[in-house]
Amino acid sequence: MGIPEEANSLRESVQPPLAGVHGTAQGPRHLWGTLEIDALGQLRLGGIPAQVLAERFLTPLMVYDEQLLRENMRAFHQALQQTGLKYDISYAAKAFCTLAMCKLADEEGLSLDVVSGGELYTALQAGVAGEKIHFHGNNKTPEELAFALESQVGVVIVDNFTELTLLEGMAAARGVFVNVLLRISPGVEAHTHEFIATGQQDSKFGFDLASGQARQAFRQVRHAPHLHCIGLHSHIGSQIFDSVGFVTAVERLSELYAQGVILGLPLRILNVGGGFGIRYTEDDTPMPMERQILAISAAVRRSFDALNLDLPELWVEPGRSIVGLAGTTLYRVGTQKVMPGVRNYVAVDGGMTDNPRLALYGSKYEAVLANRALDDACGDWTVAGKCCESGDVLIWDTPLPKPQPGDVVAVFATGAYNYSMASHYNRNPNPGVVFVRDGRVAVVVQRETWADVARLDLPLVYD
Numbered sequence: 001m002g003i004p005e006e007a008n009s010l011r012e013s014v015q016p017p018l019a020g021v022h023g024t025a026q027g028p029r030h031l032w033g034t035l036e037i038d039a040l041g042q043l044r045l046g047g048i049p050a051q052v053l054a055e056r057f058l059t060p061l062m063v064y065d066e067q068l069l070r071e072n073m074r075a076f077h078q079a080l081q082q083t084g085l086k087y088d089i090s091y092a093a094k095a096f097c098t099l100a101m102c103k104l105a106d107e108e109g110l111s112l113d114v115v116s117g118g119e120l121y122t123a124l125q126a127g128v129a130g131e132k133i134h135f136h137g138n139n140k141t142p143e144e145l146a147f148a149l150e151s152q153v154g155v156v157i158v159d160n161f162t163e164l165t166l167l168e169g170m171a172a173a174r175g176v177f178v179n180v181l182l183r184i185s186p187g188v189e190a191h192t193h194e195f196i197a198t199g200q201q202d203s204k205f206g207f208d209l210a211s212g213q214a215r216q217a218f219r220q221v222r223h224a225p226h227l228h229c230i231g232l233h234s235h236i237g238s239q240i241f242d243s244v245g246f247v248t249a250v251e252r253l254s255e256l257y258a259q260g261v262i263l264g265l266p267l268r269i270l271n272v273g274g275g276f277g278i279r280y281t282e283d284d285t286p287m288p289m290e291r292q293i294l295a296i297s298a299a300v301r302r303s304f305d306a307l308n309l310d311l312p313e314l315w316v317e318p319g320r321s322i323v324g325l326a327g328t329t330l331y332r333v334g335t336q337k338v339m340p341g342v343r344n345y346v347a348v349d350g351g352m353t354d355n356p357r358l359a360l361y362g363s364k365y366e367a368v369l370a371n372r373a374l375d376d377a378c379g380d381w382t383v384a385g386k387c388c389e390s391g392d393v394l395i396w397d398t399p400l401p402k403p404q405p406g407d408v409v410a411v412f413a414t415g416a417y418n419y420s421m422a423s424h425y426n427r428n429p430n431p432g433v434v435f436v437r438d439g440r441v442a443v444v445v446q447r448e449t450w451a452d453v454a455r456l457d458l459p460l461v462y463d
């Protein structure tokens with residue numbers, strides 16, 4: 001079955017144009033969300049010039065567009081409402097987990113997917129009710145599981161046999177009952193354009209479908225009286241650009257689901273995870289999330305109807321597609337190293353400590369000089385960080401005007417897996433984080449100081 005006709009009438013989520021790359025001779029313009037370049041060549045976020053934010057809050061600085069965050073969450077509601085299925089959207093907090101973000105997701109009617117005691121703690125501190133929290137992880141410690149039980153989380157996504165036994169024991173000892181989903185590794189891997197139908201058996205996550213582990217998990221959970229197995233989960237990858245992998249996963253999971261129903265398990269949920277791709281650069285061409293959701297829901301209806309099963313609730317866990325494009329990082333230009341015929345480097349006051357994604361996965365980004373966004377480019381510049389690693393680069397060879405010390409560089413689409421993966425390498429403090437909206441700013445994470453970085457150090461004294 002193809003994508004229903006009505007997909008064409010859907011409002012589709014943000015597909016930003018090529019960011020204001022220098023030298024394209026375009027005048028002032030809107031980029032996406034509240035990002036715009038004004039007539040003076042100033043990049044504005046939430047109506048505020050980046051230069052003003054950089055001066056007031058210092059750099060590096062993570063800036064989140066609150067309006068766009070909310071719009072992205074509402075777009076998921078709208079897309080899932082169109083499917084006619086019962087649904088739940090769980091924000092994958094790993095993408096960016098702070099009190100303010102958890103609260104925003106809660107306000108927008110999303111559940112929270114957490115993968116550690118720290119994320120669970122943050123969600124609870126933000127005021128999210130335990131029942132709205134879904135607890136993930138391939139190696140939840142007994143302390144984390146105890147915390148989850150005390151917090152009465154809505155569902156634990158059980159990853160493996162060890163956890164199944166441990167959780168049943170802990171629930172029995174406390175005399176409580178726990179809703180669980182089983183995380184299944186369906187033998188489907190999808191990243192960007194790549195889709196491998198058999199490739200992902202070798203994964204540390206979930207019960208393997210092909211070798212029979214998943215069916216074995218059914219048998220075990222059936223004999224765990226304190227665990228209510230209410231559904232199945234799979235997450236097939238990240239930065240997924242089409243629906244093919246999702247559809248294959250749905251087809252495989254629905255057959256397993258049917259076996260679970262025959263075994264008498266109270267299944268009612270199919271959670272297809274996250275992974276909806278976004279446009280980091282002009283080379284990225286993700287199928288809009290709305291179309292992916294429609295294709296997934298069509299596959300659910302087709303597969304469940306064919307198996308004579310009641311339709312399940314469709315659960316999703318987006319992270320990047322909610323926060324990625326809403327985040328921009330501002331840096332100050334420091335030094336330069338110009339090598340004609342080789343490469344031009346411009347170094348900024350952050351780097352792999354606030355954005356390790358290029359070093360980790362070779363990720364690509366776009367940038368502008370935020371205080372001179374209408375100036376013509378003067379060659380290609382490699383934006384390097386300040387850490388003692390040659391691989392500490394934010395962008396290789398991007399067109400920029402000749403940078404001057406003090407210029408503000410804005411790197412776009414840094415909202416997902418940047419701040420949440422930040423490190424203190426070289427004892428660099430983590431940046432501050434602000435939300436912007438309608439010309440106003442809210443500091444949601446304070447900028448760290450050198451003292452913060454050394455705060456937990458102790459002198460060498462043996463007991």
Ligand SMILES: Cc1ncc(COP(=O)(O)O)c(C=O)c1O
Pocket residue numbers: 092094095113136235237238239273274275276317318319320321416
């Ligand atoms: C289980 C699970 N769900 C959801 C996500 C969110 O993925 P994304 O940010 O690509 O939407 C991840 C990311 O790793 C994940 O592991």
